[in-house]
Amino acid sequence: MTRSVAADLIQLQPVGTLELVRESVPVGARIGVIGGPPCQGFSRANTASSADDPRNELPKLYLDIVERLQQEYTVEFVVFENVLGIRDRKHAAKYKELVEGLRTLDFDVTEKELCSLDFGVPQNRRRIILSAMRDGQGYAAVRPVRKAGKKTVREAIEGLPAPKYFDRKLTAVDIPVHANHWTMRPKSLKFSNPGASFSDGRSFKRLEWDQPSPTVAYGHREIHVHPNGTRRLSIYEAMLLQGFPKSFVLEGNLSEQVEQVSNAVPPPLGKSIASAVKRALKVGKNCKADVLEN
Numbered sequence: 001m002t003r004s005v006a007a008d009l010i011q012l013q014p015v016g017t018l019e020l021v022r023e024s025v026p027v028g029a030r031i032g033v034i035g036g037p038p039c040q041g042f043s044r045a046n047t048a049s050s051a052d053d054p055r056n057e058l059p060k061l062y063l064d065i066v067e068r069l070q071q072e073y074t075v076e077f078v079v080f081e082n083v084l085g086i087r088d089r090k091h092a093a094k095y096k097e098l099v100e101g102l103r104t105l106d107f108d109v110t111e112k113e114l115c116s117l118d119f120g121v122p123q124n125r126r127r128i129i130l131s132a133m134r135d136g137q138g139y140a141a142v143r144p145v146r147k148a149g150k151k152t153v154r155e156a157i158e159g160l161p162a163p164k165y166f167d168r169k170l171t172a173v174d175i176p177v178h179a180n181h182w183t184m185r186p187k188s189l190k191f192s193n194p195g196a197s198f199s200d201g202r203s204f205k206r207l208e209w210d211q212p213s214p215t216v217a218y219g220h221r222e223i224h225v226h227p228n229g230t231r232r233l234s235i236y237e238a239m240l241l242q243g244f245p246k247s248f249v250l251e252g253n254l255s256e257q258v259e260q261v262s263n264a265v266p267p268p269l270g271k272s273i274a275s276a277v278k279r280a281l282k283v284g285k286n287c288k289a290d291v292l293e294n
Contacts, residue, residue: 009061014068021069030074032277033066036081036265059086059094063101070105076137077277078107080130081265087128099130107132110142114269120149121243121266122156123213129273133280140283144272149243153227154209156240163234166254179249180257181236183223194229207233213241217262235261243268 003024009017025031037058062080069075080102086095102109109132116125131142150156164175165185172179190196190204206225207213213224216238223232233241235250235257243266250257 009058009065014061014065017065018068018072021073025073027072028074030076031069032077032079033069033075034079035062037062059098060101063098063105066102067105074134076134076281077139078102078130078132079273079277080132082128084113084126084128102130102132106135108135108139112142112144114144114273116243116266116269117151117212118146119144119243119266119269119272120147121241121268122150122152123216123241123243123266125215125217125266127265127269131273131277131280133277138283140280142273142276142280144269144276147268147272149268151212152210153207153213153241156213157233157237158209160234160237163231163236165231178236178246180239181234182254183232183234184254186231191225191230196229216242218258223258238262242266 005020007016007020012020021031059080059082066075066078080098085091099109099111109130112129112131114127114129116123116127129144133139133142160181161176163181163183164170166182170182175182188204203222204225205214205222206229207227209227216224218224218238223238225231226233226237235254238258238261239248239250240246242261242264244261244264245267248267250260252260
């Protein structure tokens with residue numbers, strides 16, 4: 001069984017992270033590190049973002065954790081995901097520090113800009129992916145393979161019955177179709193006139209049936225408007241636009257589920273990246289069956 005730990009890496013720091021890894025992984029094992037430090041400080045959607053946002057120090061902490069793990073484990077690969085804004089001019093120094101830091105730790109780094117739409121996910125979600133393979137091992141380049149799949153909102157969510165609206169007494173068994181098929185109750189007068197045009201602003205961005213969804217990344221009361229214009233998307237509909245399997249269930253209250261679906265890497269994209277890393281490892285001179293089959 002996979003062990004999961006929810007913790008604050010700022011509080012844990014590299015030493016605390018190493019202690020947690022030791023509890024589950026034998027010292028000396030070959031491991032990989034996958035992560036994506038919070039992107040809000042780098043996001044172009046955050047118009048108030050600045051280079052000195054304290055959250056922008058987290059990629060450096062990520063590097064420090066990798067370096068600490070290297071002292072007791074063989075870190076074969078590192079995967080890092082973040083928004084395109086991390087490469088913008090005002091954040092360029094942090095991004096360069098990250099890439100050069102990985103190279104200093106003896107990794108061969110591949111930088112790619114990937115769009116979820118190219119991996120079977122009906123969403124325009126572009127992200128920076130850094131794939132760092134341990135240098136000197138003969139590993140191949142990490143090359144995710146594009147995948148055909150859903151391209152439009154219609155293909156993902158058309159035909160679903162109306163969701164339940166948020167109520168503090170609501171339980172999962174009260175929600176039709178799927179435990180996450182619920183959303184905020186429509187209160188704005190805009191929802192009573194679905195034939196009217198909606199603004200392109202973050203608060204009332206209405207999806208189009210025959211287009212891919214814009215990035216599923218919702219802030220406070222910014223869940224995208226359903227194509228019919230009468231309500232916002234349900235959490236389940238957002239999950240389908242992210243490419244989650246229909247059987248997957250998010251836990252927590254409505255706000256926590258909004259955060260989870262917004263912060264997730266679309267599973268089909270994540271799978272393609274993982275498969276690409278696996279293929280790269282197969283070429284290496286030290287590859288072992290246990291690494292390749294997991």
